[in-house]
Amino acid sequence: MDISPEQIEKSRRTIRAAAVFAENSERIVAxxxxxxADHVVVAVVTEDYLFDGVHHVARTELVERVPALEGANGWAMVFSQGADTAHVGSRTTEMISLAEKRIEMISRIAARRQG
Structure with missing residues (x-):
């Protein structure tokens, strides 16, 4: 596992991006x-933490389209029919929690290696 400071920063950036998704939950749900039919919503946040919109993507095109939409340093979240603001909120909360756990784990490993 890479325990570089860059990995901690990447997790911190993910936390900021999750907040942008959460702030735009009503737009996503709309x-x-x-x-x-057979489509999902792909919501995108840029590397500069700007909400870059919502796209309808055919399920069969997800593998190609999601990386193209999020770009090299952006984020994308996929939502299916029936998602509501509570669902978007729980997904963004989970995204934040996982990033925080990653920061904690990297920090613990780094401390053990130094000490």
């Missing part, structure tokens, strides 16, 4: 209601 698009869920408009989904065509």
């Amino acid at each position: 698009h869920v209601a408009l989904l065509p």
Whole structure:
């Protein structure tokens, strides 16, 4: 496992991005209601923490489209029919929690290696 300071910073950036998704949960959910059959909503946050919109993507195109939409340093979250603001909120809370746990784990490993 890479325990570099860059990995901690990457997790901190993920926490900030999760907050942007949460702030835009109503916009995300508004698009869920408009989904065509066999499509999902892909919400995107740029590397500068700007909400970059919501896209309807065919399930068969997810593997290609999601990386293209999020770019090299952005984030994307995928939501299916039926997602509501509570669901978006729980997903972003989980995203934050996982990033915080990663920071804690990297910090503990780094401390053990130094001490």
